[in-house]
Amino acid sequence: xxxxxxxxxxxxxxxxxxxxxxxxxxxxxxxxxxxxxxxxxxxxxxxxxxxxxxxxxxxxxxxxxxxxxxxxxxxxxxxxxxxxxxxxxxxxxxxxxxxxxxxxxxxxxxxxxxxxxxxxxxxxxxxxxxxxxxxxxxxxxxxxxxxxxxxxxxxxxxxxxxxxxxxxxxxxxxxxxxxxxxxxxxxxxxxxxxxxxxxxxxxxxxxxxxxxxxxxxxxxxxxxxxxxxxxxxxxxxxxxxxxxxxxxxxxxxxxxxxxxxxxxxxxxxxxxxxxxxxxxxxxxxxxxxxxxxxxxxxxxxxxxxxxxxxxxxxxxxxxxxxxxxxxxxxxxxxxxxxxxxxxxxxxxxxxxxxxxxxxxxxxxxxxxxxxxxxxxxxxxxxxxxxxxxxxxxxxxxxxxxxxxxxxxxxxxxxxxxxxxxxxxxxxxxxxxxxxx
Numbered sequence: 232x233x234x235x236x237x238x239x240x241x242x243x244x245x246x247x248x249x250x251x252x253x254x255x256x257x258x259x260x261x262x263x264x265x266x267x268x269x270x271x272x273x274x275x276x277x278x279x280x281x282x283x284x285x286x287x288x289x290x291x292x293x294x295x296x297x298x299x300x301x302x303x304x305x306x307x308x309x310x311x312x313x314x315x316x317x318x319x320x321x322x323x324x325x326x327x328x329x330x331x332x333x334x335x336x337x338x339x340x341x342x343x344x345x346x347x348x349x350x351x352x353x354x355x356x357x358x359x360x361x362x363x364x365x366x367x368x369x370x371x372x373x374x375x376x377x378x379x380x381x382x383x384x385x386x387x388x389x390x391x392x393x394x395x396x397x398x399x400x401x402x403x404x405x406x407x408x409x410x411x412x413x414x415x416x417x418x419x420x421x422x423x424x425x426x427x428x429x430x431x432x433x434x435x436x437x438x439x440x441x442x443x444x445x446x447x448x449x450x451x452x453x454x455x456x457x458x459x460x461x462x463x464x465x466x467x468x469x470x471x472x473x474x475x476x477x478x479x480x481x482x483x484x485x486x487x488x489x490x491x492x493x494x495x496x497x498x499x500x501x502x503x504x505x506x507x508x509x510x511x512x513x514x515x516x517x518x519x520x521x522x523x524x525x526x527x528x529x530x531x532x533x534x535x536x537x538x539x540x541x542x543x544x545x546x547x548x549x550x551x552x553x554x555x556x557x558x559x560x561x562x563x564x565x566x567x568x569x570x571x572x573x574x575x576x577x578x579x580x581x582x583x584x585x586x587x588x589x590x591x592x593x594x595x596x597x598x599x600x601x602x603x604x605x606x607x608x609x610x611x612x613x614x615x616x617x618x619x620x621x622x623x624x625x626x627x628x629x630x631x632x633x634x635x636x637x638x639x640x641x642x643x644x645x646x647x648x649x650x651x652x653x654x655x656x657x658x659x660x661x662x663x664x665x666x667x
Contacts, residue, residue, distance in 0.1 A: 291615025
């Protein structure tokens, strides 16, 4: 579980000498609403005993927000800034940390609010917003904030970063090599920094070096297979559904042409996937998440096809059995979609890369991956969306749609398959040839 763990959890007095007021795990559980699983306590303790300068690798579904609460709670009364990737996740993280630490302790910074407290939640986008010029409406060209107020807020935010933050906590720290993350890291004078991610290392040497220079080394490794073995995550099996579009023309496509003609805008493929979705949601027990990656057009095309195929079911139920949301959707609509899936008010959510990480996905039993791609981080994060333990104890079925007929799509499929094998997610793998 903890391959890189070299510190012994036996020196609280030594830590207290360096960090006045630091609390032990027992202190945190006694003083609030935090109750740790054994591995969460060990991960949190490791971060503390590493001098609050490290990265915790914790698989999706392991409860990273609780670990963040523990790390920030241990640092109190010193201040912590928790950086979140994605605006839509700020409200969710803020609520969870308030539940654990209390509203009087937890504040927020975003494009419309500036309310820092001892523990402050902010999206990286908020700092990107204040590092630039006053935002302007793209259509009317009218400033979206009073320019004078914007400049004052920019100075306030930068001063806060420089002078008022004792510890930086990076959620989904695998984004740490990105420009804005690096910019925040350089401007903030906080020495103490902790990062958490299910996939902190991208298998790209430069990106990994930049991430570790921002935070520190990986000191704790909590893998999905271990959590599955211990019963904290669901068991899963993989079904590969292969579609063969081989032709003289398809073999000549470059990557952009292959993606467009064989994945995003391939009518036969879209119709087949839509038929699979429509068939799956006939079962009232289905909880299906369909991920199209970074393709909004594919999500929209599937929405139209499934809508046409599920009219009878909609009429029978009195409501639509599925919903589609993407990055353009309002945060409230996205939240409602996943809450409805959790409550059984819908049986399927079709969505894009907004669900790749962070969003609190309920305990689904079906996951369709239809957007292709090869990136290690995205592949691992997407599988993690469905590994929450099921109330009925059933396995997760992951269906990945492979495309035969082009060297690029086939190479990407092989890369994803290798990631699945390396990460050891699945107890069973089968391949099905789909006849179109």
